[in-house]
Amino acid sequence: MLKIAAVSDQQDIVVIGAGQAGLGERGVSHVVLERDRVGQTWRSRWESFCLVTPNWSMQLPGQPYDGENPDRFDLRDEIVAFLERYAFKCDTPVREGIEVTALTQ
Numbered sequence: 735m736l737k738i739a740a741v742s743d744q745q746d747i748v749v750i751g752a753g754q755a756g757l758g759e760r761g762v763s764h765v766v767l768e769r770d771r772v773g774q775t776w777r778s779r780w781e782s783f784c785l786v787t788p789n790w791s792m793q794l795p796g797q798p799y800d801g802e803n804p805d806r807f808d809l810r811d812e813i814v815a816f817l818e819r820y821a822f823k824c825d826t827p828v829r830e831g832i833e834v835t836a837l838t839q
Contacts, residue, residue, distance in 0.1 A: 745763055745765045746762065746764065747759065747762055747764035747765075748837065749764055749767070750766075750834050751767075751775075752771075752772040752773065752774070752826075752828050752830070753774075753775055754817065757821055757826055757828075758795050764827065765828075766826060766828045766829065767832040768831075768832065769831070769834070772818050772828055772830070773818065776817070780810070781809070781811070782810075783810045784808060784810070785807045787807075788804065788805050788806070788807065789803060789806050789807065789808050792813070792816060794820050796824070797824075800816070801816070
């Protein structure tokens with residue numbers, strides 16, 4: 735078990751970062767620690783930043799693309815919204831505002 739001092743919790747798995755990879759963890763007891771907010775890396779991109787693959791390829795476990803334009807390339811804010819919807823829908827155990835500086839077992 736890992737003790738997360740910043741949140742006074744214990745988990746078998748700690749995921750650092752609430753982006754696509756961090757949010758995709760399912761089926762095991764875990765916590766996702768995010769320094770800022772869900773999708774923060776995307777939020778820091780310029781407003782016109784978009785995917786380089788069509789929207790239909792934007793999927794997470796149990797969550798296919800759910801927008802109106804599968805052949806378009808979503809912009810930054812649409813990508814962030816997709817990640818936020820997923821985190822909420824799956825009740826992902828995200829702890830925002832936690833900066834990880836070290837992990838010890």
